[in-house]
Amino acid sequence: MFVIDAMSRVPVYEQIVTQTQDLLLSGVLKPGDSMPSVRGLSVKLGVNPNTIQKAYAELERRGVTVSVPGKGSFLREDAADTARQRVLETGLPKLNILLKDFSKAGLDRADILNLVKRALDEEVDK
Amino acid sequence: MFVIDAMSRVPVYEQIVTQTQDLLLSGVLKPGDSMPSVRGLSVKLGVNPNTIQKAYAELERRGVTVSVPGKGSFLREDAADTARQRVLETGLPKLNILLKDFSKAGLDRADILNLVKRALDEEVDK
């Protein structure tokens, strides 16, 4: 369910966080589901338990899960909405910066829109 | 000319690199111009000379400047093109990831296009 790229520069705990949110948005994980146990997931992924704990802590901080001491971590009922909202919150500023960079590079509104449309079309192909 | 945000998580040397490229694209810096001296800029920005040196080395590596020991760092004649090309090369993959995130969050093609258009309009206002 989780796939860790040890060679990637993005921190392992962050990979787990974003993949959890992705699995939630794609419906593989559902509200109410319990997350894998820290120890179980740590051996399965070959990752330090501390790293899993850190990921779970971050997920709880983001309001995606609730951790019940002694029982485990569970996806909140509104987890999908939270994740969706978070994508927009973090994505929009990034989009703004990116678009500003493009326009600074001399692209006008039409150029940029074409760029985006082409990117969207390619995505469909995949 | 350069403004350093010490609180930012993006490294100081990288801020200098990107700001140099921005100043180039906006026409404030022109091909053939000489960059401020390593020591001069370091005292002006309140930053260690080593940090400036690192930024200048990166700029030369990117083909934006030439550093001539004993003389200074100079913007290459084709610096603007190089910077422009670099924006596209690094920006397009980022755009793809961003758009994919949006679509994973449930936005369809029309939603995303609206998002982008709104972002482009806001930019005009600024």
Added chain:
Amino acid sequence: MFVIDAMSRVPVYEQIVTQTQDLLLSGVLKPGDSMPSVRGLSVKLGVNPNTIQKAYAELERRGVTVSVPGKGSFLREDAADTARQRVLETGLPKLNILLKDFSKAGLDRADILNLVKRALDEEVDK
């Protein structure tokens, strides 16, 4: 494994870079291997950690290694090919300049070829 000549005019960090590539080409280092830690190598060579860090950054820039913060630096799977290709890319221009110098010094084609053949033979003896 690494031998630093402090008296040499070629920078220490560059010595480390080229020796890494040599060790790779001679099969002592293999793709997937991890490089010594920055601090470990720095004490072993009696060199400042910063200098090792600079060498490792350059190796990553050249596509020979991947540096994963918190884990270490690792030789890429295609590291040997990259190093090999790099030798040719940087060596051929040098060869051209050298041959031009020889011909300017009055040596003709046959003279130069003999020179090269003798150098190749000597190498075998070593």
Added chain:
Amino acid sequence: MFVIDAMSRVPVYEQIVTQTQDLLLSGVLKPGDSMPSVRGLSVKLGVNPNTIQKAYAELERRGVTVSVPGKGSFLREDAADTARQRVLETGLPKLNILLKDFSKAGLDRADILNLVKRALDEEVDK
């Protein structure tokens, strides 16, 4: 007669030294000729007199010229031989290193000879 590339990384004084030797080997400069005056050449090349002085000092150190205080620098009678010999003395070690690098990169004797021959042929075309 002399052409300085201010943007080059090779020191200006060294450019003058090597160009002097080249002019000597190509017969433009002849034994017994006097070198341009330090001040004259410095204004002609737009270069600091110190730099010219340094180049002339190096040429004398190499046995190419003799400087007569109050009169100027003159090319020695055996200057061409000296220059020729110097090319070989400095070039052969470089050639050895280069050939060793090529063989380390997996090229065998035949490969390298072909490389050299091709380089020699290209030189003819120029």
Added chain:
DNA sequence: GTGGTCTAGACCACG
């Protein structure tokens, strides 16, 4: 423990 960034200060060759 790891790599990455940064400061403070030094020395070098070059102009």
Added chain:
DNA sequence: GTGGTCTAGACCACT
């Protein structure tokens, strides 16, 4: 004066 290299030591995030 310039850029380039290096040391000594610090802090950070991540594993």
